[in-house]
Amino acid sequence: MPSAPDADPKPGHLYVVGTPLGNLEDMTFRAVRLLQAVDLIAAEDTRHTGKLLAHFQIATPQISYHEHNRHSRIGDVLHHLQTRQHAVALVSDAGMPGISDPGYELIAACIDAEIPVIPIPGPTAAITALCVAGLPSDRFVFEGFLPLKGKERTARLDAIAHEDRTIVLYEAPHKLIKTLEDLVVALGGDRPVTLGRELTKRFEEFWRGTLGEALEHYQTTAPKGEFTVVIQGATREAPVLSNEAIRAELEHLLRQGLSRADASRQLAKATGQPKKTIYQLSLSIDTDESTN
Structure with a gap:
């Protein structure tokens, strides 16, 4: 060998x-x-x-x-x-x-x-926790320890709030509740999170829920051990378009040679609106006019 x-x-x-x-x-x-x-x-x-x-x-x-x-x-x-x-x-x-x-x-x-x-x-603690967090792991950002206070901490929390990749943080037990409080304010209490503590050690534990629930849990259960915090990224909401805007986009796609079904499917995916509703709107468009 x-x-x-x-x-x-x-x-x-x-x-x-x-x-x-x-x-x-x-x-x-x-x-x-x-x-x-x-x-x-x-x-x-x-x-x-x-x-x-x-x-x-x-x-x-x-x-x-x-x-x-x-x-x-x-x-x-x-x-x-x-x-x-x-x-x-x-x-x-x-x-x-x-x-x-x-x-x-x-x-x-x-x-x-x-x-x-x-x-x-x-x-590595970050990867160890991420791979079992049950949150998207195809794209993630490692933030390490947050700044302790002041404008730097506020700016970092604001950036995290708009980050659409899964976020991995480290935190000490005596600072965990303050960090969870700040995360709830910046990201909202409904954001899914997994907290891993004492990774690979005798008292290894993973807690899963939302940021709001995590704050409630650790306010009544004293944090012990070093924590790795894995937070789901922000969800980008699809833009809400008027019927006129959807119709204009349908006309554009039909002029490119797409069928009504394919154009409706593409717009439904982009806007989050029902494909059936968009397809019905496409029926009102004269394909001969849309290709002129």
């Missing part, structure tokens, strides 16, 4: 390694092998990652790379990659690095420095 292209981590390469959201059985064989073989691991929390490494008997040394030291640490990691020619792995506390954490800044710095960046795929 042929070996993987990166069977041995290459010096001067950054490996972006996905780690479990909670269940350690979600760790991939490839991720274990890479973490065992690299020279250094840049971890969001070395204590947290240390437990993961101990479980898989990985003795690779760590340095911390997180939100509060990222500016100084980027230079350190680049030094290891460029000068010492080390192979370095980047991990976050859970999931794929760079998704709603400062890992993307290190990744961007490596790309700017022409250092190869190799992804080692693993779990």
Whole structure:
């Protein structure tokens, strides 16, 4: 059986390694092998990652790379990659690095420095929740954490309110009720939503309903654990056209050579009005006149 292209981590390469959201059985064989073989691991929390490494008997040394030291640490990691020619792995506390954490800044710095960046795929909370939300998943937008307050939060909520793709958010338990309150105001209480908490962990739970119902539920049931919120996108309402406007469009379609049935079917789909009603209106149009 042929070996993987990166069977041995290459010096001067950054490996972006996905780690479990909670269940350690979600760790991939490839991720274990890479973490065992690299020279250094840049971890969001070395204590947290240390437990993961101990479980898989990985003795690779760590340095911390997180939100509060990222500016100084980027230079350190680049030094290891460029000068010492080390192979370095980047991990976050859970999931794929760079998704709603400062890992993307290190990744961007490596790309700017022409250092190869190799992804080692693993779990991601956004996709994990989206695929079982029961909401449209063919098109979606990931919003991460909303701005905490002020004009930035208001502007983001307004944009989300008009977004027709499924929306995925992250939220901490102590901020969930406030976020649900703001979402109800901005999007309306009837918008379908799925909330996943403690994904892949012992107390994993999915709650499904509307935003209004979710707010009522979590006002009486204290939110616990990290939440991934999946919201159905806005429905674009078909324009309401007058009979005169529909007749004019029918005449246009008939002049193009469409049959009355095909023209009526096309307009019914575009306007949301009954095909039978539009077809009856088409009967009042003289096809000879419409082709002149």
